Amino acid sequence: MRDLENKVIYQIYPKSFKDTTGNGYGDINGIIEKLDYIQDLGVDYIWLSPCCKSPQNDNGYDISDYMQIDELFGTNEDYERLIKEAKKRNIKIMMDLVLNHTSSEHIWFKKALQKDSRYYDYYIWRDEPNDINSMFGGSAWAYSEEVGKYYFRLFDKTQPDLNWENENVRKDLYEMINYWIGKGVEGFRLDVIDLIGKEPDKMITGKGPKFYEYLKELNNNTFKDKILTVGECWCSTIDESYKMCNKDGLTQAFHFTHQCLTHTYGDKWNQSKINLYKLCDCINKWENEYTGIEAIVMNNHDLPRLISLWLNDNEYRKESAKLLITLFGLLKGNLYIYQGEEIGMTNAYFNSIDKYRDVETLNKYNELKEKGLSEDSIMEIIKLVSRDNARIPMQWDDTKNAGFSDVAPWIDVNDNYNKINVKKDINSEDSVFNYYKNIIKFRKENYEKIEKKATFNTDGKIISMEKEDFIVYANFTNENIEIPLGNDILFKNYENTKNNLLRPFETIVVKK
Numbered sequence: 001m002r003d004l005e006n007k008v009i010y011q012i013y014p015k016s017f018k019d020t021t022g023n024g025y026g027d028i029n030g031i032i033e034k035l036d037y038i039q040d041l042g043v044d045y046i047w048l049s050p051c052c053k054s055p056q057n058d059n060g061y062d063i064s065d066y067m068q069i070d071e072l073f074g075t076n077e078d079y080e081r082l083i084k085e086a087k088k089r090n091i092k093i094m095m096d097l098v099l100n101h102t103s104s105e106h107i108w109f110k111k112a113l114q115k116d117s118r119y120y121d122y123y124i125w126r127d128e129p130n131d132i133n134s135m136f137g138g139s140a141w142a143y144s145e146e147v148g149k150y151y152f153r154l155f156d157k158t159q160p161d162l163n164w165e166n167e168n169v170r171k172d173l174y175e176m177i178n179y180w181i182g183k184g185v186e187g188f189r190l191d192v193i194d195l196i197g198k199e200p201d202k203m204i205t206g207k208g209p210k211f212y213e214y215l216k217e218l219n220n221n222t223f224k225d226k227i228l229t230v231g232e233c234w235c236s237t238i239d240e241s242y243k244m245c246n247k248d249g250l251t252q253a254f255h256f257t258h259q260c261l262t263h264t265y266g267d268k269w270n271q272s273k274i275n276l277y278k279l280c281d282c283i284n285k286w287e288n289e290y291t292g293i294e295a296i297v298m299n300n301h302d303l304p305r306l307i308s309l310w311l312n313d314n315e316y317r318k319e320s321a322k323l324l325i326t327l328f329g330l331l332k333g334n335l336y337i338y339q340g341e342e343i344g345m346t347n348a349y350f351n352s353i354d355k356y357r358d359v360e361t362l363n364k365y366n367e368l369k370e371k372g373l374s375e376d377s378i379m380e381i382i383k384l385v386s387r388d389n390a391r392i393p394m395q396w397d398d399t400k401n402a403g404f405s406d407v408a409p410w411i412d413v414n415d416n417y418n419k420i421n422v423k424k425d426i427n428s429e430d431s432v433f434n435y436y437k438n439i440i441k442f443r444k445e446n447y448e449k450i451e452k453k454a455t456f457n458t459d460g461k462i463i464s465m466e467k468e469d470f471i472v473y474a475n476f477t478n479e480n481i482e483i484p485l486g487n488d489i490l491f492k493n494y495e496n497t498k499n500n501l502l503r504p505f506e507t508i509v510v511k512k
């Protein structure tokens, strides 16, 4: 598995990357158009959020046909052309696999509704619901008038969960995965994979008793340990997530334990300030104790932008973006970058609920309304946490719609696109993109230094990470802090350094 290590993976949210057809949605040809840009960053893989046929109730995470590319994004031929064009640039394509559920528009579910003898049992039906809740709010059981029973759905009611107990479900999914491997897909990101072993009657959702058995069977029938795979497993402990990473399971897993540090009592809608002591403990664990390949991830399409949440996305935006990639980019493992992160894009902060599109956000809004919260307090929460913060269009330049589309996009662009865009960033002296590029180049060329053990220290304001060859200092506050520093500087996010002083959000890397 070691040849799957020291990789950089760039995540694209196709709907918001680049529109070439003028329909307000990003598309596959838009990605092909920007491949040189992605290659320039030093990327090995592109992870594409789902592009398969879908009614788009959850932006493609509700698949109605696994074998067809949605016409919103292009055709199967476009997808194959993307694979080939990427390959020419030494970039592999990582596909998003949604194996826990389908769309209610999927032919399997439609047949299940007709009580078809083969497909009825592809889903989970009960006469009465129990107390399990959906991740998107409300009961996890939705009633079907046609069937006269409840079906299980851990997400939206248009996303019925597949019944993994049924061998035919598993076989059909393996066949589909092998179809895409045959087309040249060389990586997979497995959506909410820890949920496939659920046992709803026992109130078990995550990592059910048969989870590892299913994972092994999936692995043996499809990607084996030759293909880079990463599993999404929310709210797991780090150790739990590592259990699924081995030659019979996945290459690596997202555990999100560092992003969860700001959730109050596990509630992401109630955010607190990042605690650097806890952050150090968390990173220390994966950096020093874990012997597998860590998946280093700061941002994705489900998370508000980390610079907006943890640091300063206004006055010290560029410094903050560089600080994060300095600390995370010099850790061992595979580095995941989410579109726009490399130019320091920020949260959208839309003020009004009609600007939001995300099903989870809209459900939350209604839930908080019902609880009697004021519009202002609801919007304060949503502005900070909504997944739409990261799903707004990529900011390419300062022309209309940020150069994303000729027409009004499916979701508004951020008002700050005049100031923050690829064209401007790349041409600026203190470019975030170029800084990312340098960090990536350094980690590629000096991985033996990156792999060494690290010692983490913090006083609650500064984090230092010391490895055998270099020390990283990162000031997470807007204060000037005196601290003894070395002189031989490898990376810095201010133009000049000051002797033994770290200014607001300053980071420096000193050679030892």
Ligand code: GLC
Pocket: 058, 061, 062, 098, 155, 191, 192, 232, 301, 302
């Ligand atoms: C994952 C996806 C998220 C989606 C959910 C249901 O968490 O990342 O976007 O809403 O699964 O498929």
